[in-house]
Amino acid sequence: MADETVDKAKGLLHASQPQECINLLLPRAEQDPNNVVILQTLGEAYVEIGEPANAYALFEKAAELDGEGKQGGFEKFLWLGQLNGDRIGLGWYEAGLNGLREQYSNATEEDDVAFLKKKISQGLCGMIEIWMTDLCMEPEAESMCDKLITEALMVDDSEAENWSVLGSIRISQQRNDEAKDALNKSFELYNSRQLGNDEVPALIRLCQNMLEMQLLEHTVELTLKTIRLDDNIIEVYYLNGLAHFALFEQFKSQGDQDSMYRNGSKASDSFNLILSMMEDDPENKDDDLAANVDGILASIGDIPEGYSDDEDDDNQDDNEDLKALEDD
Numbered sequence: 229m230a231d232e233t234v235d236k237a238k239g240l241l242h243a244s245q246p247q248e249c250i251n252l253l254l255p256r257a258e259q260d261p262n263n264v265v266i267l268q269t270l271g272e273a274y275v276e277i278g279e280p281a282n283a284y285a286l287f288e289k290a291a292e293l294d295g296e297g298k299q300g301g302f303e304k305f306l307w308l309g310q311l312n313g314d315r316i317g318l319g320w321y322e323a324g325l326n327g328l329r330e331q332y333s334n335a336t337e338e339d340d341v342a343f344l345k346k347k348i349s350q351g352l353c354g355m356i357e358i359w360m361t362d363l364c365m366e367p368e369a370e371s372m373c374d375k376l377i378t379e380a381l382m383v384d385d386s387e388a389e390n391w392s393v394l395g396s397i398r399i400s401q402q403r404n405d406e407a408k409d410a411l412n413k414s415f416e417l418y419n420s421r422q423l424g425n426d427e428v429p430a431l432i433r434l435c436q437n438m439l440e441m442q443l444l445e446h447t448v449e450l451t452l453k454t455i456r457l458d459d460n461i462i463e464v465y466y467l468n469g470l471a472h473f474a475l476f477e478q479f480k481s482q483g484d485q486d487s488m489y490r491n492g493s494k495a496s497d498s499f500n501l502i503l504s505m506m507e508d509d510p511e512n513k514d515d516d517l518a519a520n521v522d523g524i525l526a527s528i529g530d531i532p533e534g535y536s537d538d539e540d541d542d543n544q545d546d547n548e549d550l551k552a553l554e555d556d
Contacts, residue, residue, distance in 0.1 A: 237269055244425050244458070246276035264290045264300040271307060284311045291320075302327040306351050314362045318355055325351045332383075345384040352380040353393045360400060373397050388417035389427075392434040399437060408441050415446045418453075425457050435467045444478075447471035448494075462502055462512055466521075469498030473524055489535040492528045499525050 233256050240249040250273045257266050271286035287304045294300050305324030309317040325348060332344040356376050359369045377397055380390045391414035398407035414434055423431065431454045438447045451468035454461070472495035479488035499521045506512045 234265055234269060237266075237273075241269065241273055241276070242425075244276075246273040249273040250277070262293055264294045264304075267293075268300045268304050268307075271304070275307070275311075280311055283307070287311070297324075297327045302331075303347065306347070306354060309351070309358075310354050313358055317358050317362070321351050321355045321358075325355075346387065348383050349380050349387045349390050352376045352383075353389055356380075356393055356397070360396070370401070373400075386417060388414045388434075389430045390414075391417065392430065392437065395437050395441075396433070399440065404441065407437070408443065411438050411441060411443060412446070415443070415450060418450065423453060423457060428454060428458050428461070431457075432461070432463060432467070435464070439467055439471055439474075442474070444471045444475050448475075460505075462505055462514075462517075465498045465502050465505075466517070469495045469502070469521075469524070472498065473528065476528060486535075489531050493531045493535050496525060496528055496531065 233252065237249045237253045240246070240252065250270060253266055253270050253273070257263070257270060260266060267286045267290040271283045271290065274280070274283035274286065287307045290300055290304045291308060294304070297305070302324040305320050305327070309319075309321030309324065311317075312320055328344055328348050328351065332341070332348060335341045335344055353376075356373050359366070359372045359376070363369055374397070377390065377394050380387070381394070384390060391410045395407045395410035395414060398404070398410060411434065415438065418427075418431065418434070431450060435447050435450050435454065438444075438450070448468060448471045451464050451471065454464050455468070458464075472491045475491040476488055476495055479485075479491060502521055503518060506514065506518060
């Protein structure tokens with residue numbers, strides 16, 4: 229019975245229903261407080277609902293009960309690395325990666341190999357994030373990032389996030405041409421397969437970096453795919469709007485009024501959706517962002533008739549998504 233409950237809870241978590249997962253598993257956790265799998269699943273659910281303190285306590289207990297990863301695997305160590313950050317976080321990541329590397333060296337089943345490659349890549353990219361943020365001023369930060377991303381790409385050069393992180397590293401090193409190459413590779417890999425809800429944070433980071441590198445068409449396309457996975461994230465609409473606004477400005481400077489107004493219309497749709505989301509939900513309220521959006525909308529100005537989304541067949545999916553969300 230416990231296994232069925234855990235399986236159902238995991239299904240809820242994978243279906244982006246973390247609160248339902250918590251509601252289902254908490255009674256089981258009270259009955260079986262040392263069940264590592266239950267602790268880890270609850271921890272992941274608490275991460276999803278934005279309660280990192282609760283998640284940390286659960287992962288920490290799971291790690292104490294299963295220090296060798298024999299019951300629940302090594303993902304809990306990666307979570308502890310992410311939640312801690314700094315050098316303590318690096319230690320947790322390394323503990324998890326050591327176990328994953330050993331499993332990877334002995335894995336023979338195709339599904340196991342694919343799973344372990346992905347988890348190792350995630351752990352290495354997590355360590356890179358710490359070196360690029362918490363420890364960015366340390367003298368060895370740049371060399372450690374290069375070392376870790378080299379290992380990640382050796383483990384799996386078909387993993388889109390590895391190339392995205394390489395692009396981020398190259399941006400920080402002001403090696404912009406190499407950054408663009410890496411970001412384009414990441415985009416192509418993501419674009420070649422079905423995307424999952426758990427990839428949304430990585431997709432947002434890639435969109436941010438592509439926008440910074442002026443890969444505008446790619447940014448538009450990937451933000452729309454991200455919206456299809458989760459249509460409640462204001463930042464994704466903002467990135468979409470900024471990309472269209474940059475295209476609006478670009479075509480304006482070129483004297484291409486047709487393309488200018490079409491992108492201006494789409495940018496306006498995204499920014500107006502943001503304002504509506506802020507109005508509908510007080511938790512979304514952000515006065516600074518609202519002022520910035522209002523300023524951009526003023527810069528775009530009025531769009532002449534004939535440039536509405538309904539008139540543009542080139543990006544029909546773009547139009548339908550934003551219009552459908554606006555109608556909701």
